[in-house]
Amino acid sequence: MMKKNVLGLFLMVVTAGTAQAETVFVTLEKDNALAVVDPIDGKLIKTVEIGQRPRGIAISPDNKFLYVATSDDNTIKIIDAETLKETGKLPSGEDPETFALNPAGDKLYVSNEDDSQVTVIDIKLKKAVKQIKVGVEPEGITVSPDNHWVASASETTNMVHWIDTKTNAIVENTLVDPRPRALNFTADSQQLWVTSEMAGTLMILDTKTKQIIKNIKFEVQGVTSDKIQPVGVIIDKDRKRGYVALGPANRVAVVNAQTFEVEKYLLVGQRVWNLAFSPDQKRLYTTNGTSNDISLIDLETQTVTKSVGVGTYPWGVAVKP
Amino acid sequence: MRPITLPLQITVKILFVIHLLSVNFVHAEAKQIINIAYFTQEQKIPPPLSNLDAFIPNKGVLGSELAIDDNNTTGQFTGQKFVLKKFVVPLDGNVVDIFNKEVGNQFSTVVVNLPAELTNKIADLPIAKQKLLFDVATVDDALRNEQCRNNVLHILPNRAMRADALAQYMMKKRWNKWFLVIGATEEDRLFADAIKRAAKRFGIKIVEEKTWEHTYDARRTAQSDVAVFTQVDDDYDVLVVADEQGQFGEYLEYRTWNARPVIGTQGLVATSWHRTHEQWGAVQIQNRFKEQAGRWMEEQDYAAYLAIRAIGEAATRTKSNDVNQLKDYMLSDAFALQGYKGNPLSFRSWDGQLRQPVLLAAPRSLVAVAPIEGFLHPQTELDTLGYDQPESTCKWSK
Numbered sequence: 059m060m061k062k063n064v065l066g067l068f069l070m071v072v073t074a075g076t077a078q079a080e081t082v083f084v085t086l087e088k089d090n091a092l093a094v095v096d097p098i099d100g101k102l103i104k105t106v107e108i109g110q111r112p113r114g115i116a117i118s119p120d121n122k123f124l125y126v127a128t129s130d131d132n133t134i135k136i137i138d139a140e141t142l143k144e145t146g147k148l149p150s151g152e153d154p155e156t157f158a159l160n161p162a163g164d165k166l167y168v169s170n171e172d173d174s175q176v177t178v179i180d181i182k183l184k185k186a187v188k189q190i191k192v193g194v195e196p197e198g199i200t201v202s203p204d205n206h207w208v209a210s211a212s213e214t215t216n217m218v219h220w221i222d223t224k225t226n227a228i229v230e231n232t233l234v235d236p237r238p239r240a241l242n243f244t245a246d247s248q249q250l251w252v253t254s255e256m257a258g259t260l261m262i263l264d265t266k267t268k269q270i271i272k273n274i275k276f277e278v279q280g281v282t283s284d285k286i287q288p289v290g291v292i293i294d295k296d297r298k299r300g301y302v303a304l305g306p307a308n309r310v311a312v313v314n315a316q317t318f319e320v321e322k323y324l325l326v327g328q329r330v331w332n333l334a335f336s337p338d339q340k341r342l343y344t345t346n347g348t349s350n351d352i353s354l355i356d357l358e359t360q361t362v363t364k365s366v367g368v369g370t371y372p373w374g375v376a377v378k379p
Numbered sequence: 380m381r382p383i384t385l386p387l388q389i390t391v392k393i394l395f396v397i398h399l400l401s402v403n404f405v406h407a408e409a410k411q412i413i414n415i416a417y418f419t420q421e422q423k424i425p426p427p428l429s430n431l432d433a434f435i436p437n438k439g440v441l442g443s444e445l446a447i448d449d450n451n452t453t454g455q456f457t458g459q460k461f462v463l464k465k466f467v468v469p470l471d472g473n474v475v476d477i478f479n480k481e482v483g484n485q486f487s488t489v490v491v492n493l494p495a496e497l498t499n500k501i502a503d504l505p506i507a508k509q510k511l512l513f514d515v516a517t518v519d520d521a522l523r524n525e526q527c528r529n530n531v532l533h534i535l536p537n538r539a540m541r542a543d544a545l546a547q548y549m550m551k552k553r554w555n556k557w558f559l560v561i562g563a564t565e566e567d568r569l570f571a572d573a574i575k576r577a578a579k580r581f582g583i584k585i586v587e588e589k590t591w592e593h594t595y596d597a598r599r600t601a602q603s604d605v606a607v608f609t610q611v612d613d614d615y616d617v618l619v620v621a622d623e624q625g626q627f628g629e630y631l632e633y634r635t636w637n638a639r640p641v642i643g644t645q646g647l648v649a650t651s652w653h654r655t656h657e658q659w660g661a662v663q664i665q666n667r668f669k670e671q672a673g674r675w676m677e678e679q680d681y682a683a684y685l686a687i688r689a690i691g692e693a694a695t696r697t698k699s700n701d702v703n704q705l706k707d708y709m710l711s712d713a714f715a716l717q718g719y720k721g722n723p724l725s726f727r728s729w730d731g732q733l734r735q736p737v738l739l740a741a742p743r744s745l746v747a748v749a750p751i752e753g754f755l756h757p758q759t760e761l762d763t764l765g766y767d768q769p770e771s772t773c774k775w776s777k
Contacts, residue, residue, distance in 0.1 A: 171663050172670075174452060193456065194449045195663055213660065214688075214717060215453040216695070231456040233695065237717045256715045256723035284722040284759055306721075 080336055081378045082343050084352055085112035085126060088370035092126065092142065097336065097343060097354055097377075100364040106142050109135055114156045115374035119163040124376060127154040127168075134168065134179075139378055149186045151177045158199045158208070160223065167208050167221075169196040176210050176219075178226055188226045192219045198240040204247040207265065211238035211252060218252055220268055230268045235259050239288065240332075244315070245295040253288035253302060260288060260302055260313065272318045281307045290332040294339050294357075301342055303330040310344060310353075312360060324362050326353035331372075337379040345372040410460040413450075413700045415690060416486035417443045417683065418478060418501075420468040420493060425624070439492040439515055440465060441672040442680030443687050445664075448671075450691035457695055463687070479506055487511065487702035490686045491531075492679060495519045502528040511706050513686035515679055520573060523730040523766060529775035532689075532709070532731040534651075534682035538573035540765035541649035544737035544749030545619075545642055546577035547763070551751050554616035558587040558609070558639070560631070562622040570621040570644060586613035591627050601627075605634035619643040646741070649749070652681035653740040658748075661719040685724070685733065689716050720748065722761060730773040734761040 082095040085108070092108040092115075095101065109128030116125045117139060124137040127150060134154055136146040150157070150168045157168040166179040170189075176196060178188040193215025201208050201223070208221040216238060220230045235254030243250050243265070250263040262272040276286050287305035293315055294300070302311040306329050312322040327346025330353070334343050342355040351365045352372055417440060424434050443463060450461040464486070468477050474497050482489060488511050491498055495517045502512055512531045514522070520539050522531070536544075549555060557578060561571040571588075578585050589611070593604045609618065609631075618635060620643040622628035628645030640646060654665065654675040664684075668676040676684075693705040693714065708714055710731075715723035720736040727734055739747040750760040762768075 172666055194452045195660065214449055215456070216692075216717075217453065217456060219456075233457070236692070236715045236723060256717055282756075282760055284761065287721070 082334070082352070083115060083117075083124060083376045083378065084345055084368050084372045085115045085374040086369035086371060087111055087113055087347075087373045090128075091369060092124075092137075093368035093372065094142070095352065095366055095368060097341065097366075100354060100366055102366055102368055105369055108137070109133075113373045114154065115376045116157065116159050116166075117376045117378055118159070119161065121378050124378075125157070125159070125166065126374075127157060129153050129155055134166065146184060148179050148181065148184055149177075150179065151175075151186070151189075156197055156199055158201050160201045161203055161205050165201075165223075167199050167201065167210075169199050169210060171195050171197060171213075174212070176208070176221065190221060190226055190228065192228070193217050193231075198238060198252070200242050200250075202243045202247040202250075202265070203245055206247065207243075207250075209241050209243070209250055209252075211241050213237045213239065213255075218250070218263065218268075232263060232268050232270070234261055234263075234270065235273070240290050242291050242293060244293050244297050246297065249293075249297075251291045251293060251300055253291050255287040255289060255305065258283055258286040258288060260291065260300075260311075262318065274313065274318055274320065276302070276304060276307075276311055276320065276323075278304070278307055278309060278323050281309075289330075290344075292333050292335060292342075294335070299357075301333055303333050303344060305329055305331065308346075310342070310355065322360055324355060324360065326355070326362055327351045327365055332374050334375040334377050336377060343375050343377065345375050347371055347373065410454070410458050411694075411698075411700055413459060413461045413690065413694050414486050414488075415447070415461060415463050415687060416482050416489040417463060417465045418468075418482060418489050418491050418493070419466070420472065420474055420497070421470045423470060435674065435677060438677045439490075439679035439683040440467075441668070441674075442676065442683035443490055445668055445671055445680075446684040446687035446691070450687060450694075453691060453695055457698070459694055459698075459700075461687075461691060461694070475500060475504065478504065482506075488690050488705065489513070490515055490683055492516045492683065495522055498522065498531070499526060499528065502531050509702065511702050513689070515682035515686055519569065520766070523732050524772040527730050527773035527775050529731075532686075532726055532733065534686050534733050535678060536649075536651050536735060536737050537732065537765055538570050539576060540732075540737055542570075542573035542577035543580065543764045544649040544739060544751075545574075545647070546581040546583055547749050547751040547754050548647075548739050548747050549583060549617060549642070550581050551747075551753070554640075555581075555583045556614065556616045557583055557585045558611060558615035558618045559585050559589070560608075560618060560620045560622075561588070561590050562620075562624070562626060562628075563591065564624060566623040567621045567644075570623055574619055574621060574643065585619075586615050587611040591622070593627070601630035601634060605631055606636050609635040609637070609639075611636075615639060617642050618646075620645050647739055647746055649737050649739055650678060651735065651737065652676060652678050653738050653745060655740050655743060655745040656719075656738055657745075659719050659721045664719050685716065685718055689714075689733075692716055722759075727762070727768070727771075729768045729771045729775075730766065731775070732765065734759065734764075736761065737764055 084093040094103045110130030114127035134148040134150040151170040168177045176190045193212025195213040198211040210219045218232045235257035237256040239255045241252040252261045260274045286307045290303040297315045300313040309323040327349035329347035344353045351367045354364045447463040490513045620628040632641045693708045718724040737749045754763045
């Protein structure tokens with residue numbers, strides 16, 4: 059009886075293990091390369107050349123293609139997610155850094171920092187179909203899961219611009235804390251979470267009113283406030299918890315998405331920047347810019363289980379199931 | 380006739396309605412105006428020391444132009460319009476007269492790019508009492524201490540902040556025996572004073588101190604003069620040079636008797652801005668500035684940029700163009716200015732100095748950014764640079 063149970067458990071773990079097999083892709087800004095990591099084994103599988111100064115990265119909804127902003131090539135490359143060969147280029151405008159895919163995966167919205175605009179690209183046509191004037195130095199950009207809104211944050215204007223996806227026009231602007239960096243909608247599209255690098259805060263915006271409904275200031279014992287520079291933010295699909303990368307504070311904040319209490323700070327690598335969930339949302343992956351590694355976080359136990367060296371200046375992260 | 384007049388009447392009516400609408404539209408777009416003056420005087424072109432770096436006559440003003448554009452990009456979303464008016468006093472013009480007459484009562488915020496003495500003179504004018512002045516040129520410690528004025532905010536790091544930044548990095552390197560070489564001008568003496576203060580603060584020993592009395596002509600004598608000049612009794616780790624005009628400092632490197640690095644006003648320098656600085660989004664503003672100005676951004680450009688961005692930030696947050704409200708906000712804890720140097724910038728409430736990281740730069744590489752890790756402060760590590768509240772002798776009533 060006992061034996062059978064143990065065996066059953068063993069089998070379950072094995073099946074679960076294979077089912078969870080996934081690949082983590084990390085752009086390496088200073089290596090001009092893409093790191094391919096097996097997060098279950100916690101191993102770097104390989105590194106492939108990708109282009110000049112790769113930063114933003116996203117995967118298509120069908121998981122077939124990776125989009126990588128190679129900033130110094132002034133383009134966004136389309137990469138076959140299996141072979142990792144380049145299959146095409148998108149006209150991103152100069153120095154692309156961050157961009158967002160719409161849920162259908164047929165449009166891509168790019169922040170053009172130097173030109174204070176957002177470029178809308180039709181992926182099928184490989185054409186820029188619209189340029190939208192926004193504030194100075196737009197950076198963070200995201201599309202709501204219901205495909206109603208593109209939210210763009212301009213770092214120097216300190217605003218979130220709400221762009222209607224139907225008209226590609228700004229409908230409203232919300233003034234936020236200084237140097238907003240990253241933003242993300244909750245899965246139900248009802249809230250937009252925005253980080254401010256300079257104020258060290260996370261702001262929760264209500265999509266309906268476009269107003270800030272909560273402002274959370276991060277405080278970490280033993281770390282001076284000016285080191286706490288929030289960047290990447292993501293929220294789990296059940297809106298139980300959100301996670302915020304705190305940059306040179308070397309920590310990821312765990313925020314209760316119902317009460318907005320900060321539950322925990324997880325110590326990760328240096329200058330943690332961007333975040334991605336595993337497809338089952340049981341793990342979280344972080345890129346750590348100056349320690350040249352990624353941290354793997356088990357979300358069930360809320361612990362950092364491993365760090366994997368990937369290369370110089372890991373920037374963006376995308377996960378393929 | 381009749382069937383024609385009716386549509387005509389309707390057309391007229393429609394036109395009238397459209398006219399009303401357009402009036403309404405314009406009215407809704409009516410903007411709050413924030414007037415900013417930029418006040419400076421032409422500079423005498425100094426004798427060229429070499430042909431490497433051309434004299435830049437418009438340091439500062441191009442930074443203000445970039446900032447006003449940035450403010451107005453924000454303003455288009457907030458219903459505010461920032462207007463910059465530039466006043467350049469001719470070389471032989473009277474600064475006080477022109478300030479009284481031209482700036483007059485029209486501008487409550489003024490970016491001032493003038494030497495220390497003239498900055499004080501302007502600040503003391505009755506007409507300036509109700510204004511807020513942004514000093515984007517001086518580095519004098521005295522203007523932040525015994526000579527401080529409560530209507531002046533200082534953007535550039537003063538000499539003490541720069542010297543402290545150098546000292547912190549030298550401490551980290553354990554190069555704590557200094558040979559101080561001072562030029563002949565009053566400014567050189569002030570820089571040397573700041574270096575001595577920093578040495579005392581951080582436990583650095585100045586083992587030798589000498590005044591440069593040799594020629595300023597490199598071609599003839601530097602090779603032999605410097606070697607002889609730097610043969611000193613006590614061994615030192617670094618040579619610290621105080622030569623703000625750059626009359627001889629450049630000749631010291633590679634010519635010293637012993638193999639020693641040069642820091643101070645030449646060699647490794649402490650500065651608020653440098654062309655080698657790329658981190659924290661700096662590369663974006665370097666590019667934007669270069670595109671607009673056709674040259675690299677200089678310290679005064681950066682300072683003027685920050686001054687006008689500070690006004691913009693305060694006006695956006697307070698939704699006001701009232702100078703008292705703007706000032707209160709700028710001096711409050713809520714104020715955080717993005718300055719492309721990692722930490723948010725803010726003003727010290729005790730002397731109006733902008734607290735900021737200080738870059739330590741070699742001509743073609745950024746070496747470090749102070750405060751250096753490990754130098755701690757209970758409030759903000761930025762206050763390990765320069766005059767902290769307990770040390771300040773500024774007594775300004777807000």
